[in-house]
Amino acid sequence: MQPFEAQPKGDEQLLAALLNGMEAGLCAFDREGVITHWNAEATRILGWTAEEAVGRRGFGGWAARAADARATQERLLSAMDTPGRQVHEFALLTKDGRRVLVRTQSAAVAGADGRPAGVYCAFSDVHAQIDLERSIALSESLFAGASWGVVLIDADLRPALANEQAARLLHCGRQALLGRPLGELLDHGVEELENALQHVLAEGVSPAGIEVWVSLRGDATDARYCWRSGFVLLGSPLGEEPVPLGVGWLFADVTAQKKLERQSTRIRFRYQQLHRADRAAAECESALEAAVLQLDFALAGFADHALVDLLDGAGRLVRIAASPEGEPRPGLPEVGPAIPVGYEPGHPVLQAVERLGTVRTSCGAAGGAAGDAAGGLEIPRSRADAWAAARRWPPGTVHGLTTVLRSRGRTVGALTFLRGSGRPLFDRADAAYAEDVAARVAMAVDLAGLAGDR
Incomplete structure (x- = not known):
């Protein structure tokens, strides 16, 4: 075992290594203001070596201007008579004569008797300190009041920190987010998001901003949200080589904007x-x-089937045209004798003719009326086929829209558009478009009657 005599020497070596390894300049003064310690970072900042600094009284005549030296020393040594740490800013001189503004933290050093035996002073270049403070302030502002959601994702693709806006968008508390896999938070879109995060971690290059459509896990409405996302690789500044700490994920909800863009595109088409x-x-x-x-033109991107029923001389509805079932191909007028369509009372077509307007309906909506009841539900095929058959519509139909055909101030029939389970409910914009198509169809079939084409 090593003798006790060697311990103090080892402690001094350890202390010297710690002082020289500090990222801040450090010097210490005794009660008389004589410098007793000077580390390597102090040498880097001011250029004066430990051999040149230790043993000098204060900074006068070498590390500070004569006009500043006395005030600087008095403020530093005043820490012996003041509890806690004191923060000051001084202008010091480097060895080559340049002035450097430094920010210092000084505190008393107690002796063996408990009385102040001197002062230690840790200092750094103010500009470097300001850069650090700005970085910290930026980080805090992003997590405090940013309008974007900000989440720090660790190397295991789990949230490590999140701001309030991110918690609101994810419909979860800030603490509840932490450490959970993204698959527990998101349903649709989680794979695309994880691929982007893995790319940033692996390549070290942030991709351009992407837009991801996501749905939240456990959301009964199954709503989809479009999040415009950006990514920043986080690396440790303390290692010799940058070590990935994770990814900063910044995102904003642009669902309303994207829906407006889609709606505008749909209307133009x-x-x-x-x-x-x-x-x-x-x-x-x-x-x-x-x-x-x-x-044929109206069906493109709008519906799966279209039916045209006209009123005959007896006021009955007869089928004169229908889009073919099966593979898409041009529609053809109905041929053969005009047989009335046997619609049951309350059928949407009869309602549209009676109301002189438009009627929307869906399988699963109460009473057959239009509504959101079937908007996001998976309807069994047998139920949908039975519902369509009762209305004399093709199998697989789950949404219908019927609008009246009017020409020259009178009702000439009804136009029906039908959608299968792969399409959404008809909405008001769909109804307005169907009415525009109906006006053209009504004019054409009325002209066909006048010309004797039907």
Whole structure:
């Protein structure tokens, strides 16, 4: 075992290593203001070596201007008579004559008798300190009041820190987020998000901002949200080589904006279809052919089937045109004798004719009325087929929209659009578009009656 005599020497070596390894300059003064310690960082900041500094009284004549030296020493030594740490800023001189503004923290050093035996002073370049404080302030402001959600993701792709906005967007408390896999928080879109995070960790290069459509785990409404996301690789500044600490994920909810963009795109496409249909219908040889052509253009991206029923002389509805079932192909007028369609009382087509308006309906909606009851539910195929058969619609239909056909101030029939389970409910914008199509179809079939084409 090592003798006790060697311990003090080992302690001194350890203390010297710790002092020289500090990231702040450090010097110590005895009660008379004589420098007793000077570490390597102090040498780096001011250029004066420990051999040149230790043993000097104060900074006068070498590390501070004569006009500043006395005030600087008095403020430093005053820490012996003041409890706690004192923070000051001084202008010191480097060995090559430059002035450096330093921020110091000084405190008394107690002797063996408990009385102040001197002062230690830790200091750093003010500009470096300000950069650090700005970085800390930026981090705190991002987590305190940023309008974007900010989440720090660790190397295991688990949230390590989150701000209030992120917690609101994820519908979860800040503490409840921490340490949970993203798959427990998100359902749809989680794979795309994890791939982006893994790319940042592996490549060290942040991808351009991406837009991810996500749904939240356990959300009964199954709502989809579009989050515009950016990523920043976090590396430790303390290692010799940057060590990835995780990824900063910044995101904002742009769902409303994306829905407006989609709606605008949809409206532009639909009315381009109407314009193209009008030009093509003008080249048709018969008005009935033009009516069917209008349906072919209207169905694109809008519905799966279309039906046209006209009122005969006895006020009964007869089928004159329908889009074919199965593979998409141009619709054809119905051929053969005009047999009335056997709609049951209360059928949406009869309601539209009676109300002179538009009726929306869906499988699962109460009473067959339009509503959101079937908007996000998985409807059994057998139930949907039975519902469609009762309304004399093709199998697989789950959403219907019927609007009246009017021309020259009178009702001439009804136009019905149908959607399968892979499409959403008809909404008000769909109803407005269907009414525009109906106006063109009504005019064409009325002209066909006048011309004797039907």
